Amino acid sequence: MTFPVSDHVAKMKGSSTLIAAQAAADMRARGIDVLDLSVGEPDFDTPDFIKRYACEGLEKGLTRYTSTAGMMEFRSAIVDFYAMRFGAELHVAEVAASCGGKQALFNAASTILNPDDDVLIPKPYWVTFPEIVTFCRANSVYIDTEDTDFVLTAEQVAAAITDRTKLLIVNSPNNPTGRVVPPDEMVRIVEVCASRGVYVLADECYLFFAYPPAEPFSLASLPADLRQFVCIAGSFSKTYAMTGWRAGYTIANPEWTKAMIKLQSHSATHPTSFVQYACAAALRDADDTIAAVNAMTGEYERRRDWLIPELNNIKGFKCPMPEGAFYAFVDVRGCFGERFGSSGEVADHLLREAQIVATDGEGFGAPGFIRFSYATSMENLERAIEKMRGIFGTSD
DSSP states (O other): OOOOOOHHHHTOOOOHHHHHHHHHHHHHHTTOOOEEOOOOOOSSOOOHHHHHHHHHHHHTTOOSOOOTTOOHHHHHHHHHHHHHHHOOOOOGGGEEEESHHHHHHHHHHHTTOOTTOEEEEEESOOTHHHHHHHHTTOEEEEEEOGGGTTOOOHHHHHHHOOTTEEEEEEESSOTTTOOOOOHHHHHHHHHHHHHTTOEEEEEOTTTTOBOTTSOOOOGGGSOHHHHTTEEEEEESTTTTTOGGGOOEEEEOOHHHHHHHHHHHTTTTOSSOHHHHHHHHHHHHSHHHHHHHHHHHHHHHHHHHHHHHHHHHTBTTOBOOOOSBTTEEEEEOGGGBTTTBSSHHHHHHHHHHHHOEEOEEGGGGTOTTEEEEEOOSOHHHHHHHHHHHHHHHOBOO
8 A cells, every 4th residue: 555645745855864863773772882973962961950940840730731822931031031142122922932943943934935935045954944845835945055165145145036035044053064154144144135025034043052252143133124034943952952852932023923823723732831931940040041051062162172173184084163063064075986986875884884873965965075963972972083094094
């Protein structure tokens, strides 16, 4: 029997990052010692004070439905936190809760896109961006950023906009490259879009993982006339090491927000009630929250500073220094020749011969590259580098 999958789902591709993660899980189940550098998941536990807030919410009996938009306490805490951290002048009517950043992105895209709308997506991109567009029956139009060292520019956006363009999806700090668009350039990008009536969907899931001299910058801080063209997809998953909690939110103009709330009322309804309570309490407890985030960011920076030079010392590897997130995006085209003909073959060889799980850049729209996540221990990184040296040699 062949199941009649709907056309718009049949056209979607599976997540290459989750496929790589499943490969690692399968190997572990067979008793193989795996070095998993594929998954973008913090290796830190959720801070204890956030766990305590969740328990407190349960003790208060917060186990029932909330508003689809989210608890008022949750939404107002986001407004106040962004005001404190970024000087943003938000209103509760612009905020809606979601079940993680991924649902936030789906809600935003599904409420603005019509079939055959064009959506600008900078390459390399997070694997889910084009699949959301496919689900909405719109068209992905890619902006290649390799010539600008994977940093999107307003000039590139202006050149790509046509009469069919409805939306631009941006992600900074970026997955998979770790590159950060400078704040002044990001503002110019939104200005270009607004002047042409194009909306911007900003995935800010790695917002606080920006390493000095780069600083966290949110489009929530834009003036109201520009912000009306922007939807921010926010998440607690990466920043607060809460991937399993499935808590996210959107910040958008009130009409866009109303549409997302209407859509969500027929899907997930709302994130878990006591999780919303814990998130709100954590944001109110700004000192502890920022301290926890800074501690994680500092550790990621330490790993980055060690890992990138080591990767660049491996024969055939080339990797720029990322300014944010926790990924190394390595150009492995220098390895092509008699042994390898593609980045997929390099990634497969690492898996089979060294039990190192990495993600082929093909899934990010960048064949010839491999993504390594350094959201793992220094011990694992050191072991992985040693194994890669044994396979490829060094450039010394």
